Amino acid sequence: MRTFNLQVQTSVDGYMAGPNDEMDWMTLPWTDDINAYVSALTEPVDCIVLGRKLAEGFIPAWATRTEGEEQAFIDKMNNTPKVVISNTLTESPWENAVVSGGDLAEIVNKLKAEPGGDLMAYGGGTLVRDLFAKGLLDELHLFVNPAAIGDGMPVFPRLDDHQRLRLVTAQPFDCGITALHLEPNRA
Numbered sequence: 001m002r003t004f005n006l007q008v009q010t011s012v013d014g015y016m017a018g019p020n021d022e023m024d025w026m027t028l029p030w031t032d033d034i035n036a037y038v039s040a041l042t043e044p045v046d047c048i049v050l051g052r053k054l055a056e057g058f059i060p061a062w063a064t065r066t067e068g069e070e071q072a073f074i075d076k077m078n079n080t081p082k083v084v085i086s087n088t089l090t091e092s093p094w095e096n097a098v099v100s101g102g103d104l105a106e107i108v109n110k111l112k113a114e115p116g117g118d119l120m121a122y123g124g125g126t127l128v129r130d131l132f133a134k135g136l137l138d139e140l141h142l143f144v145n146p147a148a149i150g151d152g153m154p155v156f157p158r159l160d161d162h163q164r165l166r167l168v169t170a171q172p173f174d175c176g177i178t179a180l181h182l183e184p185n186r187a
Contacts, residue, residue: 002112004049006131007041007141008123008155015152016123025147027175034143034173035070041141042076046117049108051124052086052099058122059094083111085127108136125153133159140165140182 008016009026017023030038050058062077082097085107089099100107108131111119121131131137142155156163164185171179 002047002114002116002119003138004108004112004119004121004131004136005041005045005139005141006121006123006128006137007038007143008128009143009145010155011145011147011149011152013148013150014155015149016125016128016155017153018149019151019153021153022149025145025149027145027147027177029068029175030177031174034175034177034179035073037171037173037179039073042073042120044117045120046080047111047119048077048080048082049111049119049121049127050082050084051127052084052089054122054124054127055082055084055086055094055097059097063095083107104130105134105136125155125157128155129157129159132156132163135184135186137184139168140180140184142180142182144178144180146176 009023010016011025018025059082062074065074079096082094084092084094084097084099085101085104086099087101089101092099121127121137132140165182166185168181168183169179170181173179
């Protein structure tokens with residue numbers, strides 16, 4: 001069974017974007033230590049899972065990226081097949097991406113049962129909330145930026161019930177970001 005991971009940037013007060021989708025609070029540029037950590041985290045990933053809204057910016061941004069990242073990482077992001085979760089799109093307007101709609105648990109369980117490497121979701125408020133609330137994630141990798149923004153798109157909005165997590169590791173980086181590797185505590 002494949003491992004389904006979430007990787008998301010968050011402010012220290014739990015937001016993945018500002019009230020108008022701002023991301024100017026994120027710590028950039030990253031340092032070599034965090035770049036190495038992210039490269040190791042994404043190395044076993046052979047399928048990226050995105051919500052439609054995130055896919056609309058994410059896929060074109062990586063397709064046109066020519067600087068700011070190592071070419072090998074740009075190639076990894078572009079060449080890894082993507083599944084876009086959407087009940088409004090019927091076909092993918094992007095290369096190397098398919099659209100999948102319907103019951104989220106069925107979609108994810110089917111993906112997890114297929115042979116291959118890890119799956120990685122990169123965020124999107126609705127998708128993250130639903131994946132987390134339905135217990136579909138195996139690992140969470142929260143990249144906590146040293147900034148409080150006070151309002152915006154929360155990483156975990158409106159959960160019906162609290163979710164217990166187990167801290168696997170916490171790794172601070174030279175740029176000030178701390179990665180929290182968490183697993184759902186299903187015991």
